[in-house]
Amino acid sequence: MSEEKILSRAERNRLQLRSDILQAAFIEFSERGYHQTAIADIAQRLGIGHGTFYRHFENKRDILEHVINDTAVQLTNLLAAENAPTAVATLDEYTEQCRRIAERFSEFAHANPNMLRLVLLEATSIDAEMTQRVFMLIDTGGHLTAAYLNNGVARGYLRSDLDTLSTGHAIVGMIMAGMFRLLSDPTNPNVLKPYAESVVRLIVEGMAN
Amino acid sequence: MSEEKILSRAERNRLQLRSDILQAAFIEFSERGYHQTAIADIAQRLGIGHGTFYRHFENKRDILEHVINDTAVQLTNLLAAENAPTAVATLDEYTEQCRRIAERFSEFAHANPNMLRLVLLEATSIDAEMTQRVFMLIDTGGHLTAAYLNNGVARGYLRSDLDTLSTGHAIVGMIMAGMFRLLSDPTNPNVLKPYAESVVRLIVEGMAN
Amino acid sequence: MSEEKILSRAERNRLQLRSDILQAAFIEFSERGYHQTAIADIAQRLGIGHGTFYRHFENKRDILEHVINDTAVQLTNLLAAENAPTAVATLDEYTEQCRRIAERFSEFAHANPNMLRLVLLEATSIDAEMTQRVFMLIDTGGHLTAAYLNNGVARGYLRSDLDTLSTGHAIVGMIMAGMFRLLSDPTNPNVLKPYAESVVRLIVEGMAN
Amino acid sequence: MSEEKILSRAERNRLQLRSDILQAAFIEFSERGYHQTAIADIAQRLGIGHGTFYRHFENKRDILEHVINDTAVQLTNLLAAENAPTAVATLDEYTEQCRRIAERFSEFAHANPNMLRLVLLEATSIDAEMTQRVFMLIDTGGHLTAAYLNNGVARGYLRSDLDTLSTGHAIVGMIMAGMFRLLSDPTNPNVLKPYAESVVRLIVEGMAN
DNA sequence: CATGAATGAGCATTCATTCAT
């Protein structure tokens, strides 16, 4: 048992360090940008030798991939959380669901602007593969959103001729625009409030008088 | 007078070269990416010495700024073109206007994917200032769109409680999402058709049944 | 007594491991080259931690020295084996002795090309001291060969004005050239046959008609 | 004409610098060894920036190849010089030719020990291709030498059953051994005298009494 | 004014060696 503890302690330390490096890389990449960040910057932030970095990650591109993946997982979780697509049955309930989701997104975005910055601003300029990854993430968002809309059509509270997939992508676009607005002025804690409400009303009612 | 002609010819040549460099830089930056492009690549594309580059632009960052500015102007022109915000008076006319604008955007996007790539994917990873410039461009788009909406509210075919600015930003978000979709799959010439129609119907009617 | 046995077992294990490391280093150095071999390569080949290496050898250079020394001993043994310099009394016997020695060298070279590669190709590029060691090995070969020649002069079957030392070095040169030829084309099992015969006839008869 | 001069001056400077870099690399590689030499060492020796190096050579391996090639050319020239294989008709003349060639080799070796060091000691430890190049150089030496022997057989002053190619390789081996001896003790200006004489007598007369 | 040779800061990566466990 003591041996097991020793092993697990070493293993824990190893995983902890790996996680620390990931976090440090995340901070550097999202704050300074990938190209402006040297491996030495990441190491220095942790007070470790920069050779140590290479004991945990293949190379600079490798850790970016891990950082992006971690972030993508968190962003995907955001959509797939407590508000299941099929949890609502009426237009009013759906509108409330939209407001709750919007609220959750706002909170997340305010709490994690660096994640947005990394995915939306940095990751698209590394190479084609990383850019495709971002596109796929956005595309997945569209499909997940479409699932909500499909529920609405099935339940009858959304119009039956709705192109749910295209509209799902459109909604994701509005969410992204909100993120851009937040990133554009991170100090203002209230940019998203009226924006979210406008989006919710737009998608439910449209603009027509 | 003959000397004036000679000078103006020289001046014309100079401006022509400057313009050629700008175009070459645009192509390289948008195709390979800013960080992956060397000044020598731009010069080689034109068959000029790469020292010549510095006769026309301060440095690499400087030409990116000019390239982005030129592109921003073209993108802004796109919104401000023949379809003036106040040109329509009824909801049907407005819907038609939206479809025309959507069509124009689609054509432009298909014809100039590199412009979109440069602004949306590359420019956001240079530095804070350049990122702000992109944000401002998007913001301007929101304001321009809001002008259309204001007309609709004034004419009475859009609901009077519309938050035109927020909604304008939301519409820009949907346009951006369309651009992302196009960039994500540039070979498919028909991605945007149903998407545009969905967006137009969404903003006019909403999704409610 | 049981403790003595335990100690000696430990000691035996220790010596065995040391020997294993030496062998692994020999293989790596001779196959990939000294500079292309990392300590980790040697350790990995044995499945030991690379820290263990430093329990047995000072540093990378140190183990090369041991590897070279071991190899040098084997090469020296080759010359000093059953065919003693004074074992022959006539030119015919000497010629036969030469053929036997040549045969033995050929077999050895075919069986241990890596030894030759290590000493002739690798060891000369480490540093001045190691290079001198190789030179000394070759020089020793010349002296050992000269001993054979001295016997021939003493017995009267070689010409009395023979510069035995210089000629000994020359013979070693021809042996080395054979080794180079073998290393140059290791797949051909018959390069050395006619070469050895030519050397034997050259040294006994010369080329004159 | 003045323009031609200007161009040729620039070109001359360029070629001169390239040649200087080659020479500096030759010195560093042959004195310290390839692996112990950094590009910065070569640059520093010339007082140039180390970036300049890369304007003239692809990479470190590339310049080694050029250095080796240049050296190989000079070594080959050594054999193919004024003493044509067919220039002699009798054994005495041939013996004299051998002595002249030996003398020339001695002089060259004394004057250019670094060339020998580079080819024989350093080049064999870079990679398989470079090692093969050295082998080919030695092999070429054997063939060139065989041409001399073929002449002797044809003229009748060498025995008709001589395996000229194998014997040519053997003679090259003796030459190489002489080079090794010189490199082994570069200060002694007389090592090669008696050695060369012994080799000449060995190949002409053999050792038999 | 064009040129391109020269420059050197900057960076990713490797690996011999040390040492705490």
Add this chain to the structure above:
DNA sequence: CATGAATGAATGCTCATTCAT
């Protein structure tokens, strides 16, 4: 005594920028 995590010196190479011609 074995281990392998940590280290950082060392180095090959790139490229934006300068400047003499």
